[in-house]
Amino acid sequence: MITKSSLDALKDQIDIIDVISNSIEIRKAGANFKACCPFHGEDTPSFVISPTKQIYHCFGCGVGGDAIKFVQEYDKLNFQEAVEKIADDMNFTLEYESNTTHTDYKATMETINSFYEANLVDKKLQYLLDRGITKESIKTFEIGYAPRSDVQVQLLKDNYLNLNDAIEAGVLAQDKENIYARLRERITFPIRNHANKLIGFGGRTLRQSEGIAKYLNSPDTKLFNKSRNLYGFNLAKEHIYKKGTMVVTEGYLDVVMMHQANIKTAVATMGTALTQQHIPIIKKCNCRVLLCYDGDNAGKTAAHRAAVLLSQHEVDGGVIIFEDNLDPADMVKDGKIEQLYEMLKNPMPLIEYVLRHIIKDYDLDNPHNKNQALSACISYLKTINLLVAEEYKGVLSKLLNIASHHITLGQTTIKKDFTIQSSKTVSKADEKFFKTIIEKPDYLDLLFGNLDYEVYENNTVFEDILSGKNNSDAIRPLLIRDDIVIYNKEDFIRACKLKQKSYLSEKLKQLSTSLDDDVFEQMDKVQKRLNEIG
Numbered sequence: 460m461i462t463k464s465s466l467d468a469l470k471d472q473i474d475i476i477d478v479i480s481n482s483i484e485i486r487k488a489g490a491n492f493k494a495c496c497p498f499h500g501e502d503t504p505s506f507v508i509s510p511t512k513q514i515y516h517c518f519g520c521g522v523g524g525d526a527i528k529f530v531q532e533y534d535k536l537n538f539q540e541a542v543e544k545i546a547d548d549m550n551f552t553l554e555y556e557s558n559t560t561h562t563d564y565k566a567t568m569e570t571i572n573s574f575y576e577a578n579l580v581d582k583k584l585q586y587l588l589d590r591g592i593t594k595e596s597i598k599t600f601e602i603g604y605a606p607r608s609d610v611q612v613q614l615l616k617d618n619y620l621n622l623n624d625a626i627e628a629g630v631l632a633q634d635k636e637n638i639y640a641r642l643r644e645r646i647t648f649p650i651r652n653h654a655n656k657l658i659g660f661g662g663r664t665l666r667q668s669e670g671i672a673k674y675l676n677s678p679d680t681k682l683f684n685k686s687r688n689l690y691g692f693n694l695a696k697e698h699i700y701k702k703g704t705m706v707v708t709e710g711y712l713d714v715v716m717m718h719q720a721n722i723k724t725a726v727a728t729m730g731t732a733l734t735q736q737h738i739p740i741i742k743k744c745n746c747r748v749l750l751c752y753d754g755d756n757a758g759k760t761a762a763h764r765a766a767v768l769l770s771q772h773e774v775d776g777g778v779i780i781f782e783d784n785l786d787p788a789d790m791v792k793d794g795k796i797e798q799l800y801e802m803l804k805n806p807m808p809l810i811e812y813v814l815r816h817i818i819k820d821y822d823l824d825n826p827h828n829k830n831q832a833l834s835a836c837i838s839y840l841k842t843i844n845l846l847v848a849e850e851y852k853g854v855l856s857k858l859l860n861i862a863s864h865h866i867t868l869g870q871t872t873i874k875k876d877f878t879i880q881s882s883k884t885v886s887k888a889d890e891k892f893f894k895t896i897i898e899k900p901d902y903l904d905l906l907f908g909n910l911d912y913e914v915y916e917n918n919t920v921f922e923d924i925l926s927g928k929n930n931s932d933a934i935r936p937l938l939i940r941d942d943i944v945i946y947n948k949e950d951f952i953r954a955c956k957l958k959q960k961s962y963l964s965e966k967l968k969q970l971s972t973s974l975d976d977d978v979f980e981q982m983d984k985v986q987k988r989l990n991e992i993g
């Protein structure tokens with residue numbers, strides 16, 4: 460168990476905006492932030508995050524809570540795991556009750572990584588040196604070598620490390636009979652996240668035989684998700700912030716060699732193309748993105764997809780395609796660094812790249828095909844920011860050799876903004892009333908001085924306020940809305956009195972149809988109270 464004082468100290472430092480923006484793309488909207496809810500499918504953002512209240516709430520599906528709750532739900536972790544993940548990301552050291560144990564992947568990962576590093580000798584080391592990688596780069600990137608499986612398992616045992624932890628961390632795997640190392644006889648590239656935590660490994664085989672994957676990554680684990688992380692980001696991030704540029708490549712060696720050539724903003728996707736899940740990390744850097752991809756068909760298609768994705772998320776940048784079997788790593792090795800710099804200086808803008816990629820499949824000499832190409836390009840342009848799209852009409856008219864007045868974008872297909880609907884169960888007047896007592900609990904005294912308890916008896920919001928459940932499903936939507944202006948003291952008292960008046964008037968009406976014996980007596984009492992309010 461994590462100690463309470465340690466948990467409280469962490470909670471004091473957590474920033475919900477920081478935590479959530481690690482996982483989904485969010486944008487500022489007034490005092491709050493908005494996003495498309497990751498828990499139910501939607502195109503218009505109804506997921507609201509409040510930095511002042513440190514809570515989130517979805518007006519579409521009703522989910523909500525604090526930063527820890529979000530990580531629990533989004534990453535499907537239990538409470539302790541979520542707290543540990545947040546702490547890791549913040550480089551916060553948690554303290555544990557002395558009589559409890561907790562899984563420590565760090566010891567496993569770091570031990571095996573050091574072991575891999577120590578095993579990079581002889582022919583394996585020579586292989587890297589022959590590829591032009593310097594000893595300094597090997598050290599910086601902690602490149603190592605994973606030996607035979609049994610040697611690795613023995614090492615973990617010798618260090619009294621729990622083999623199950625190693626399985627969960629993706630270092631080992633298990634079938635019916637055996638426990639074995641996932642990476643065997645491969646060059647290893649440790650993968651660290653933005654907080655420099657070791658989360659996985661990439662492994663490259665030195666064998667030339669068919670049927671063996673050249674590269675192998677750690678599987679997705681509690682620590683590692685290859686679609687959300689970028690290789691080299693831990694080393695590149697400061698440079699990315701400083702330069703406002705991120706260079707995205709396709710491989711470990713490209714990153715290592717680019718850094719060696721002083722292109723320290725280079726990172727790589729791992730075994731997948733750039734995905735939607737990479738967008739938050741890119742948005743957080745607030746940088747332009749240069750995509751460096753292979754000149755083969757797979758590379759060009761991947762570049763196209765990535766350029767579409769980035770442009771739709773309003774990320775600026777460009778594409779650099781390496782034709783003729785060139786790749787960034789080889790260019791550095793072969794001393795073509797100046798040429799590489801030139802290429803990086805002259806990328807093709809993302810949107811132009813997408814348009815050209817769409818058009819290349821059409822025969823522009825055929826008017827019918829040309830018209831289809833135009834439609835396809837317009838469909839794409841309609842999915843990006845309208846102002847930016849307008850700027851590309853000129854480029855498109857040149858590419859298709861048509862007059863630009865033929866290109867009409869009209870309405871973009873980007874959806875309108877979500878507007879928060881008032882709750883169906885709470886009236887507008889009550890929303891304001893409740894929000895006031897949530898924000899100013901000391902007004903409760905004023906409330907009870909002016910209002911009968913029965914007025915709000917059995918009202919869920921009210922009951923939750925009274926029992927101090929300030930983060931309940933009923934209260935959260937009111938708490939997070941910044942469009943409700945709360946009462947000042949005088950207005951609040953006036954509102955209480957009005958409420959009380961209408962309550963008593965209603966009571967009077969009901970009594971007038973009552974058949975009770977003492978009905979007149981009762982009505983008299985109520986009337987007196989009404990008169991007192993004035």
Ligand SMILES: [Zn+2]
Pocket residue numbers: 496497498499506517518519520521522
């Ligand atoms: Zn939702």
